[in-house]
Amino acid sequence: MKADPCAYAVEPNYIVRARGVTTNRLGYVQDKQQVLRHQEQRQLSIPEFNREDPLPASWGLERISSRGHKNGKYIWLSQGWDTHLYVFDTGVYPDHSDWIGRNVYNVTDEGMYSIYMNALHFL
Amino acid sequence: MCHTLTNLSAFVSLSFAISKTTYLPFLLLVLMYYPDNRLRGPTVCAGTSDDYDYTNHGTHLASIAAGAKYGVGKSTIIHSIQVLDANGEGTVASVLCGIEKLIQDGLDYNSENAPRKLRAVVNLSIGVNGRSDVLDKAVEDLIELGYVVVIAAGNNDGE
Numbered sequence: 001m002k003a004d005p006c007a008y009a010v011e012p013n014y015i016v017r018a019r020g021v022t023t024n025r026l027g028y029v030q031d032k033q034q035v036l037r038h039q040e041q042r043q044l045s046i047p048e049f050n051r052e053d054p055l056p057a058s059w060g061l062e063r064i065s066s067r068g069h070k071n072g073k074y075i076w077l078s079q080g081w082d083t084h085l086y087v088f089d090t091g092v093y094p095d096h097s098d099w100i101g102r103n104v105y106n107v108t109d110e111g112m113y114s115i116y117m118n119a120l121h122f123l
Numbered sequence: 124m125c126h127t128l129t130n131l132s133a134f135v136s137l138s139f140a141i142s143k144t145t146y147l148p149f150l151l152l153v154l155m156y157y158p159d160n161r162l163r164g165p166t167v168c169a170g171t172s173d174d175y176d177y178t179n180h181g182t183h184l185a186s187i188a189a190g191a192k193y194g195v196g197k198s199t200i201i202h203s204i205q206v207l208d209a210n211g212e213g214t215v216a217s218v219l220c221g222i223e224k225l226i227q228d229g230l231d232y233n234s235e236n237a238p239r240k241l242r243a244v245v246n247l248s249i250g251v252n253g254r255s256d257v258l259d260k261a262v263e264d265l266i267e268l269g270y271v272v273v274i275a276a277g278n279n280d281g282e
Contacts, residue, residue: 009256016218018180018211019250019275058193080196084243085189086270088221089181090211091174092203096182098190105202106174 018090052076168220169205169213177209184248199244202228207249215255218247222261226268240269248275 002010056062057074065075094104176182181203186192189199204221207213225245232241245265251258265272 008260011215011255011257012253013214013216014251014253014255016207016213016215016249016251018178018207019248019278059187061187061193061195064195076195076197078196080189080199082242083196083199084202084241085185085196085199086202086204086225086243086245087181087185087188088204088206088218088245088247088249089184090169090178090207090209091176091181091205092185092201093176093179093182094203096186096190098186098192098194099201100191102198102200105200106205 168217168224169208170217171205171208174203174205176205178207178211180207180211180248181205184246188244188246213249215251215258218249218258219261222265225265225270229268229270243270245270245272247272250275250279 001007052073052075056072061074062070062072065073091106092104094106185201185203186194188194189196189201191197202225204224206217206221229241229243247262262272262274
């Protein structure tokens with residue numbers, strides 16, 4: 001099999017496992033009251049440019065917007081309108097409230113994407 | 124009939140004059156009966172019978188990368204390519220299958236007639252129990268095609 005010039009490499013079909021924790025300890029426990037206060041003030045409108053996340057920025061996102069001393073803020077300049085994110089994982093829950101108004105695409109058949117129109121279907 | 128219509132239009136214009144909040148119940152009614160055109164089916168690459176995220180791992184990752192509240196890109200377009208099953212396990216073959224689907228999808232964007240090039244980030248938060256040269260080559264090809272590939276590292280002491 002290895003002698004076949006068309007074969008790039010011969011190797012076992014390794015098992016692949018999901019990585020990363022599923023509990024947000026740092027961002028959840030840290031300053032919970034502040035987060036709740038920001039939740040009350042949260043607006044439903046689409047955020048504008050150069051906005052900040054509610055404090056404290058979770059999952060280490062503050063490192064993206066600050067190079068030196070971390071101040072707990074995640075300041076973003078762009079919201080990524082034309083950026084596509086491909087998640088190779090266990091799938092994505094399409095009705096999540098974080099992507100209401102966006103389409104979530106999913107591979108279900110040969111070359112076919114089923115489109116999740118994320119309207120308010122939970123009503 | 125005409126009478127009711129004029130009454131309705133009068134009511135509509137009147138409520139327009141009063142406030143916009145009058146339309147909230149109508150808006151909610153429209154949204155409640157909005158047609159649900161979602162399709163559900165078996166996934167190709169993971170070999171699972173449906174595409175539901177049973178472990179919440181993929182949803183978690185997508186919300187960090189693209190969630191409106193705590194994510195990086197607030198309005199990013201999310202493509203879910205399910206390569207892991209309900210236990211969070213898959214094989215190199217399933218990941219390669221997913222990469223094939225991804226390149227097929229990107230061909231439409233990267234063709235000469237396309238109005239703009241595809242700006243895409245590929246997230247592979249997975250770990251392989253071994254060294255896979257084939258997967259390395261596939262990721263290198265993705266990078267050559269212009270995709271930004273992000274891979275998990277540092278979750279285990281062996282890395």
